[in-house]
Amino acid sequence: MDQPIGVIDSGVGGLTVATELMRQLPKEQLIYLGDTLRCPYGPRPKEEVIQYTMEMVNFLLKKNIKLLVIACNTATAFTLDLLRETLDIPVIGVIQPGARAAIKVTQQMRIGVIGTEGTIVSKAYPEALHSVHSDIEVYDLACPRFVPMVENGVLEGDEAYQVVKETLQPLKEKQLIDTLILGCTHYPLLKDTIQAVMGNDVTIISSGEETAREVSAILGYQELLYEGERLPEHAFYTTGSWQVFAHIASQWLEIPITTLETAYLTTA
Amino acid sequence: MDQPIGVIDSGVGGLTVATELMRQLPKEQLIYLGDTLRCPYGPRPKEEVIQYTMEMVNFLLKKNIKLLVIACNTATAFTLDLLRETLDIPVIGVIQPGARAAIKVTQQMRIGVIGTEGTIVSKAYPEALHSVHSDIEVYDLACPRFVPMVENGVLEGDEAYQVVKETLQPLKEKQLIDTLILGCTHYPLLKDTIQAVMGNDVTIISSGEETAREVSAILGYQELLYEGERLPEHAFYTTGSWQVFAHIASQWLEIPITTLETAYLTTA
Structure with missing residues (x-):
């Protein structure tokens, strides 16, 4: 199915999951959104993590994703059950x-x-x-x-x-x-x-590695894998500075980034 | 959910999958059926493998299984798509x-x-x-x-x-x-x-190891995991001699077998 996989994270850490997704599922297209501006989520109160995560989810739902990966452990801990209940696409956390x-x-x-x-x-x-x-x-x-x-x-x-x-x-x-x-x-x-x-x-x-495998298993099981021949064009969004994001992505993970934009998140 | 996981195989080989299921999902109850009498499936024509597999599936469906594992590669190759289309429970193959x-x-x-x-x-x-x-x-x-x-x-x-x-x-x-x-x-x-x-x-x-993990992922994803406190009582069935089956199971795999019966398979 030719719709992208959505990946959200509090910042750049989720790129370790994105890299594994690209490696294990090289035909699939990704849309990555990192909330770099408000990273880290770790020390924040639960309600705030839920609110920020929902804002990211709403942003990606408008991009017509077929599956959502919560590539942030803190966000997974606080929102996975809620998102599974409310979204009608598969939601995979990292925990x-x-x-x-x-x-x-x-x-x-x-x-x-x-x-x-x-x-x-x-x-x-x-x-x-x-x-x-x-x-x-x-x-x-x-x-x-x-x-x-x-x-x-x-x-x-x-x-x-x-x-x-x-x-x-x-x-x-x-x-x-x-x-x-x-x-x-x-x-x-x-x-x-x-x-x-x-x-x-x-x-x-x-x-990261394990989550990519589970995404692969669920996409296969739900018959949502892309089986055509087009090459994927991944898109990356950050709420913070795209220069910093691009620098980190290329330095650490050697991810080729062609599309990188700033995302402005809003509540619902 | 307190229903067993069904495991079918052409004989005893699928016990390697069953062992891993017991290790990775120690709360889950298994019903294993090995078609020892007609093993091996490997050299048999496709139609025959399909027929024998369907007989095994019908036997296990009557035991109210919540998920079916085809623990035989030959049977997976020939029947997975068919079974996924026709059964209303998750079906996991080994391939x-x-x-x-x-x-x-x-x-x-x-x-x-x-x-x-x-x-x-x-x-x-x-x-x-x-x-x-x-x-x-x-x-x-x-x-x-x-x-x-x-x-x-x-x-x-x-x-x-x-x-x-x-x-x-x-x-x-x-x-x-x-x-x-x-x-x-x-x-x-x-x-x-x-x-x-x-x-x-x-x-x-x-x-075997990988299939057990995928079963775990799908049960978790579908919210079918057993979360109570009863200890599992696995049941084993063979179409052949139960003495040989029990000997092999205990010798190779140290599987404790308490319930072992002969299965008589019929078409539909």
């Missing part, structure tokens, strides 16, 4: 796919989750894990220093290593976990550093 | 999940597929791969000696190694592929031997 992937790989049934304050306080990951498997032990940890660090482009080197090491100390000690969910779409950009700190015995789950 | 998982991991876009004659001749894997990604190079190979070997319990050692090595030679030489799909649910039982022959540079995709 359930990450949780399912972690259950697939854990051997000791001890899973760590790191994310923003909002995501961790919401307990969305423990709920998603326990809805599938009651006996999983979940160790969750808010990492408020990671998003600002990533937004400043500090992804590796001594400073990144020190911050990651200090932050993850509670999960690292006593070898509590064998699997760690990156419960924030910014964190895959720190994956190498996180893996170095946690050691190779811990399997790291990146929700 | 699409394996194809999607392979696309996720391949770096060089060169994927090998091994399976029965029926599965390979049907071209179901190349079609599934190309429907998602036009540029994938697919190298497929029928391995008619593997199922009889597995059914005879030859899973490792010199004989298994020799047969696997001779059979896979066309894929092994020239380092054609970086990913290999085990397109038959018997093959995961030979996984160690296949990995030894192909070398560690080739990532092996086992459709």
Whole structure:
């Protein structure tokens, strides 16, 4: 079906999901909207996250999307159920796919989750894990220093290593976990550093990859895959500066951006 | 939702899928039906595979299943579309999940597929791969000696190694592929031997694991997951000898089987 897939995020972190969607579903067209102006969502109150997310959803619905990906963990935690009830297109969040992937790989049934304050306080990951498997032990940890660090482009080197090491100390000690969910779409950009700190015995789950697979499964199952031969033209929108957005997208993720516009969001 | 998941297979191979379902969805109840009496399906004509599969489906529909897993690649290749059109419950085959998982991991876009004659001749894997990604190079190979070997319990050692090595030679030489799909649910039982022959540079995709994840995704998406607290009681049916079935299940897969009965299949 030749309609685009909509992807929303609080900012640029969701580009890690978009990259995986392009890789795993190279025929599909994406419309990405990042609310860079109001990023981060992590420390904001629930009502505000819901309001901002609904504004983004309304913007994309006007673009005739066939499926919505909430590529932000905080927004998923607070709006997934609501959006599934109210929209008549499939809605995929980043939390359930990450949780399912972690259950697939854990051997000791001890899973760590790191994310923003909002995501961790919401307990969305423990709920998603326990809805599938009651006996999983979940160790969750808010990492408020990671998003600002990533937004400043500090992804590796001594400073990144020190911050990651200090932050993850509670999960690292006593070898509590064998699997760690990156419960924030910014964190895959720190994956190498996180893996170095946690050691190779811990399997790291990146929700972007897993979410792309779930999108693929749902599109296939619902017979919504595009099966023609046109090449996709992705469109990117940001509520903030498009220069910064374009810089980050090309520097970090090597996403070729041809269409990039500023989005002005309004309530309903 | 407290209805069982139905799993059908030509024999015991689908137990590799059932094991993964139990691991990834430990709250869900399974009803497994293996057509051991008429196994293997691989060399049979299409019409016969369709007829036998429909008989199995009718048997399970009377057990009030909420979702059907076709845990046999040959049956998936020949009946998935038909069953999706005619049944009003979700139907998951083993081919699409394996194809999607392979696309996720391949770096060089060169994927090998091994399976029965029926599965390979049907071209179901190349079609599934190309429907998602036009540029994938697919190298497929029928391995008619593997199922009889597995059914005879030859899973490792010199004989298994020799047969696997001779059979896979066309894929092994020239380092054609970086990913290999085990397109038959018997093959995961030979996984160690296949990995030894192909070398560690080739990532092996086992459709059982992937299918269980897709079942989890669809049940979650359709809000069909069981969320109560009762422990599951799985039921197993075979059209052949239950002694042989029970022996294989306990020897290979350590599946605890409490309920095992003989199924008498009839047309419609």
